[in-house]
Amino acid sequence: MSRFRGRIRISLYARFMFAIALILVLLVGSILLVIEKREVHTIFEQAKDRGLLIAANIANLNLERLKFWDAEGTKKSLDALVDENLVYAVVFDRFNSLFAASDFALANEALLESSRLSDEAKPGDVAITPRRVARGGRSVPVIEIEIPVFATGSPTKWGSVKVGLSLEEMREEIRRTRLVLILIGCGGFLLGTGGAALLAKRITGPMKKLVEGTVRISRGDFSQNIEVASGDEIGELARSFNSMTEDLLQARRQTEEANRRLLQAEKLASIGRIAATIAHEIRNPLTSVKLNIQKLMENESLGEEETEHLNLSQEGILQIEKFIKEMLNFSRVSDLNPERFSIVQILEEAVKILKGSLEEKKISLVRNYADSLPQVVVDGDKMRQVFLNILRNGVEACETGGRISLSLSLTGNDAGRSIKVRIADDGCGIPEKDWENIFEPFFTTKSTGIGLGLANAKKIVEQHRGVIKVVKKKGKGTAFEVLIPCEGER
Secondary structure, X not given: OOOOOOOOOOOHHHHHHHHHHHHHHHHHHHHHHHHHHHHHHHHHHHHHHHHHHHHHHHHHHHHHHHHOOOHHHHHHHHXXXXXXXXXXXXXXXXXXXXXEXXXXXXXXXXXXXXXXXXXXXXXXXXXXXXXXXXXXXXXXXXXXXXXXXEOOOOOOEEEXXXXXXXXXXXXXXXXXXXXXXXXXXXXXXXXXXXXXHHHHHHXXXXXXXXXXXXXXXXXXXXXXXXXXXXXXXXXXXXXXXXXXXXXXXXXHHHHHHHHHHHHHHHHHHHHHHHHHHHHHHHHHHHHHHHXXXXXXXXXXXXXXXXXXXXHHHHHHHHHHHHHHHHHHHHHOOXXXXXXXXXXXXXXXXXXXHOHHHHHHOOOEXXXXXXXXXXXXXXXXXXXXXXXXXHHHHHHHHXXXXXXXXXXXXEEEEOOEEEEEXXXXXXXXXXXXXXXXXXXXXXXXXXXXXOOOHHHHHHHHHHHOOXXXXXXXXXXXXXXXXXXXXXXXXX
């Protein structure tokens, strides 16, 4: 059994956010650590400077008492200076022996030990010792500072002053500083992650659309268009992707059209072979049958019933000949004989051919021709056959008293104009599901006919580089549109 069936999929957005969060934590943590160390050092230096200042002040106040060995006065002075921050104060004489001390120091013998300064101490020397003392039932951190005492103009040390300064206030200030730094760090982290989230979404959002688009393209859907308004590399990538999908869609359409034409050519070749076989195998025997029937009908001794049967046989032969002729016309790739014609003239000639059928069913024609239509270079006979096939279908679809509308208009621009011929009837119509099939050979929705009329019409129109299609219309019936290029106009 395989150890892993698949890797755990982590999105680009999640990886980006994780990396940004890790960088922010390291960066903000490093900055806060440096700031805290500097702040702690600054606060400690401030406490030390304060202790030195207090010790120097005590030395100045008690210098005369130290000269005259006024220990009692010195003790009173020390007790008066002790407060919440100054825990204790001790004065040593020139022999480094205890001279005076505050009550708190007297109660703690460890604080009365001899001076830490040597006999050779000079002005400016200082001894700093951190320690903890018991105060109010709890251990209190203090910074112990001792400085030598010198009389003005005398190089001899007269004694020293040692003070114990509480670090509680300093530690409280450090705690406040840390809290502020933590809040600043959290705020910076939140702002950083928020900005990173927006940036990641801006980057990964279009990338996600690109991935979804490529998945759809891999499934054959080339109608993807990614809307990216940014002008950066992501926007350029999206525009390139859209251009690629358009090219792929165009290539697929061209391929489908080429396949359609190839299939149509194969169909025509097959029909051509069938038509040639039919023409060879059926036409000659059929001609003999037709001639024999005509000879029989010339016999005046035939009865009415025999004559009627022969007429039916002759009509059947005519239908077979028509079928063979239509197949041969459709399968034969004939050359065009283009000349300059008026589309109005060709369309009206097709109407005249069907005049009898129109009058028989009392079908009215509604004409709407645009003025000043240009002439086009077409094969007049073949184009008339196109209009004739469409009009004949319209006449057959209309009921008695129906209506057929004919319209001609100019469409397009100077770079590529076409004449649009619209032929619409109010007959039974063609189901929309059959619109794509009605131009296929042998497809028909009628009980009569072999389904080559519209297929032949489409072949002729495409030979003229035109387009024929079925379009929607209001009400019942069917509407055909034929676009004929005006490339030959002058």
